[in-house]
Amino acid sequence: MTTTCLESATSGLESGTSSEPLAVLAARAACALECSLQRLVLASDQNLGHLEVQAAQDVHELLRQTIERGAQAKADAMPPTCPVCGQPLSRLSTGHPRTFESRFGSVTVQRTRGYCKRCHKWRVPADTALGLEETAGYSPAVQDMAALLVSKMPVEEARAVLAHLTGVQLPRATLDREAKRQGQRAQRLRTELDQQAATEKRQLELTLEPYQMIIQLDAWNIRERDAWGKSAALRRQGQEPERWHWVYTGTCFRLDHRGHTDGGRPVITERGFVATRQGLAELRQQLHAEALRRGLSQAAGALVIADGAVWIWRLADDRWPQARQRLDFYHAAQHLAAAGRALFGEDKDKLKAWLKPLIKQLKNESAIKVIHKLEQALAALGPGPVAVAVAREVDYFHEHQERMDYRAAQRAGEPIGSGPVEATCRQAQCRFKRPGQFWSQAGDEALLCLEMFWRNGRWQLLFPHTSFNPARN
Numbered sequence: 001m002t003t004t005c006l007e008s009a010t011s012g013l014e015s016g017t018s019s020e021p022l023a024v025l026a027a028r029a030a031c032a033l034e035c036s037l038q039r040l041v042l043a044s045d046q047n048l049g050h051l052e053v054q055a056a057q058d059v060h061e062l063l064r065q066t067i068e069r070g071a072q073a074k075a076d077a078m079p080p081t082c083p084v085c086g087q088p089l090s091r092l093s094t095g096h097p098r099t100f101e102s103r104f105g106s107v108t109v110q111r112t113r114g115y116c117k118r119c120h121k122w123r124v125p126a127d128t129a130l131g132l133e134e135t136a137g138y139s140p141a142v143q144d145m146a147a148l149l150v151s152k153m154p155v156e157e158a159r160a161v162l163a164h165l166t167g168v169q170l171p172r173a174t175l176d177r178e179a180k181r182q183g184q185r186a187q188r189l190r191t192e193l194d195q196q197a198a199t200e201k202r203q204l205e206l207t208l209e210p211y212q213m214i215i216q217l218d219a220w221n222i223r224e225r226d227a228w229g230k231s232a233a234l235r236r237q238g239q240e241p242e243r244w245h246w247v248y249t250g251t252c253f254r255l256d257h258r259g260h261t262d263g264g265r266p267v268i269t270e271r272g273f274v275a276t277r278q279g280l281a282e283l284r285q286q287l288h289a290e291a292l293r294r295g296l297s298q299a300a301g302a303l304v305i306a307d308g309a310v311w312i313w314r315l316a317d318d319r320w321p322q323a324r325q326r327l328d329f330y331h332a333a334q335h336l337a338a339a340g341r342a343l344f345g346e347d348k349d350k351l352k353a354w355l356k357p358l359i360k361q362l363k364n365e366s367a368i369k370v371i372h373k374l375e376q377a378l379a380a381l382g383p384g385p386v387a388v389a390v391a392r393e394v395d396y397f398h399e400h401q402e403r404m405d406y407r408a409a410q411r412a413g414e415p416i417g418s419g420p421v422e423a424t425c426r427q428a429q430c431r432f433k434r435p436g437q438f439w440s441q442a443g444d445e446a447l448l449c450l451e452m453f454w455r456n457g458r459w460q461l462l463f464p465h466t467s468f469n470p471a472r473n
């Protein structure tokens with residue numbers, strides 16, 4: 001029985017007769033599955049993994065034909081109207097084939113093409129309906145996989161992981177191009193969503209408890225090489241063909257969405273992310289839109305927490321003038337330590353004895369007391385490099401004094417550090433700053449944008465066939 005079953009299954013796969021009803025293909029696949037599971041029992045060198053792989057192969061052709069017929073049926077059902085403006089198409093012609101890679105192998109569809117007199121463009125309504133418009137030849141599920149894998153790991157690895165886990169074989173360069181194409185689509189969608197967020201009149205949700213919106217900003221740099229093909233010429237002129245560019249990063253969350261796991265680890269249950277290498281104006285717009293989506297307009301107040309970088313506080317003053325500002329406690333402590341090192345040099349014990357109580361005072365009492373101590377130390381110094389170094393830190397503390405309300409923060413249960421945004425930067429750098437990696441501006445913005453859609457739980461807006469949300473699954 002096993003032999004006949006196997007033979008009929010194999011011959012069916014080879015002939016690949018697309019005129020057969022799915023029920024016949026399914027019966028043949030079922031037969032092949034029966035054989036495979038019998039084989040598992042008999043083969044002493046196979047474990048369940050062998051059946052898992054074989055079973056997927058047994059139904060592969062059934063699935064491929066299902067996709068192909070589904071695509072054709074949907075294409076045939078499309079009315080000959082322009083998918084952009086709705087105008088009936090003229091000069092219709094049928095039978096335009098398009099072959100693309102699907103989750104289950106190569107698929108070909110015959111489509112109808114027509115001319116839209118209003119748009120002055122040739123249109124293929126089926127492409128829009130099938131989700132094939134913005135792709136170099138991949139089904140939506142493959143677009144999804146390419147976008148996700150390449151935004152998570154280097155292309156060569158992505159290619160191998162994709163082939164191993166799904167059987168989908170894409171050349172490295174094609175995979176790279178497809179991921180970036182999806183990233184550019186994500187950028188256009190992001191612009192749309194940000195404009196919506198900025199203009200939308202939010203329905204006032206009934207908020208039971210007033211909450212604070214926390215906004216954190218930081219930056220890290222990325223190595224880019226825009227002058228591809230000109231490296232040798234640039235080197236002859238004594239220029240290295242690489243440059244470092246800032247990736248501006250931000251995160252925002254409601255204070256009441258911050259909590260602790262059962263194990264006591266701090267967690268933020270809902271949080272928005274932004275990362276862009278397109279400059280401060282872009283960051284400002286994207287982060288504001290993200291904060292609005294996360295409830296900024298209904299918040300009782302907003303609080304910006306960051307390190308001492310000048311651009312951050314300028315942006316905060318300008319974009320969120322009502323928001324309170326707080327300097328990351330760890331950065332403040334580092335500046336105290338810098339003053340201490342200037343004062344005590346290599347004497348670690350003295351440094352420690354001086355620094356520890358000051359840090360405690362800064363955290364639990366007030367910045368002004370710490371500033372007085374620093375000023376006393378400065379007054380006792382003669383002119384010289386030590387005085388210059390200590391004076392620099394005195395200035396720093398004066399400049400940020402209003403942002404060092406750590407005692408009040410702790411009493412209000414607010415964060416005193418910008419750990420969440422720093423963690424976000426670190427994670428992004430793990431992907432975008434590997435040794436030997438160079439990026440181009442267009443390429444890295446596209447992939448960063450994909451990564452942010454994923455993190456923000458908006459992947460399904462790009463790929464409506466999936467309901468997967470990494471924040472909830």
Ligand SMILES: [Zn+2]
Nearest residue numbers: 082085116119
């Ligand atoms: Zn049109």
